[in-house]
Amino acid sequence: MTGAEFLTAYPLVRTDKLDALCRALARLLSNPVVEQIGRDRPLGAVQNHYRMDRVGISYGRYGAAIRFQNPEPKIISQIYPVGQSAEVTVDGTTVVVGRDGGAVVSAHASEYGVLAAPGYERLMLLVDERAACAKLSALAGTCVSGPLTFEPRHDLNAPLARSLRQNFMFLVAQVDAGLVLPPLVLAEFEQTLMVMFLIANRHNCSHLLESDVRDGDERQLRAAEAHIEAHWDRPLPLEDLVAASGLSGRSLFQTSRKRRGYSPFDYLKRARLQEARARLLRREASVEAVTWTCGFRDVAQFVSAYREAFGEDPPPPARPH
CATH class of the missing domain: 1.10.10 (Arc Repressor Mutant, subunit A)
Structure with missing residues (x-):
């Protein structure tokens, strides 16, 4: 174990009982089943959770070896290692969550299991699939209704993955410092995490984020800028900029960089x-x-x-x- 515990101000459970752990996890995931492997040490389970509107942060630590099963978890999970490594299996693909690798679990994965040695710790970014589809629709300029299916392997050393993790850990640090972030900051932090998550991970709609996009015109760009000027003091969802400009999020960003040299969020x-x-x-x-x-x-x-x-x-x- 690392000795450091995250999200201590937001406890779900501290327990040596499997049924109590399962009840706590059921508040985050659907129908979790946890099995303790061996009885030579106490379960020593700690589960903390910080909830935002469409995104959550979860910390878990387990003193004993465990086997975890949770088919159809109903929420997208990005798993980050903290201490000991573990094997995560998603729909037949087994990933080692350790120093260089994390894992992504789709909300509708028919198989999701974790096999962990004593001392396993992890942080998770939990993303609501409906909200992720809405953000992806805004980025791509086409309706995405899901389900989203993610590649389970997540290379922590890839540049986009590093940026995502840095933003994620910055939020964890802010929460652990006891800061009460204003709704404006929280809403835009949440959007940043969702957009970066969708870009940093491979999924069945990644091609929508990689295809060529058309440039907009000056009128469309000014419409987006006017919306920003009128609403600078509120959370600014990407969806609102898309509606104001009539461009997809990717087209709007491309047009802004070409015509202005910076992005709409700049x-x-x-x-x-x-x-x-x-x-x-x-x-x-x-x-x-x-x-x-x-x-x-x-x-x-x-x-x-x-x-x-x-x-x-x-x-x-x-x-x-």
């Missing part, structure tokens, strides 16, 4: 920085308050972005007389 970042600068220059809010209200993930990120945009540090709030 434009959103600039709009928020301008608003943050105006508030700070009026000395009506602190740097920390502006960070959260203007949709930045943490103060360090905001200060760095502000410095890059304006060539100076954010001004401090006015001192009381």
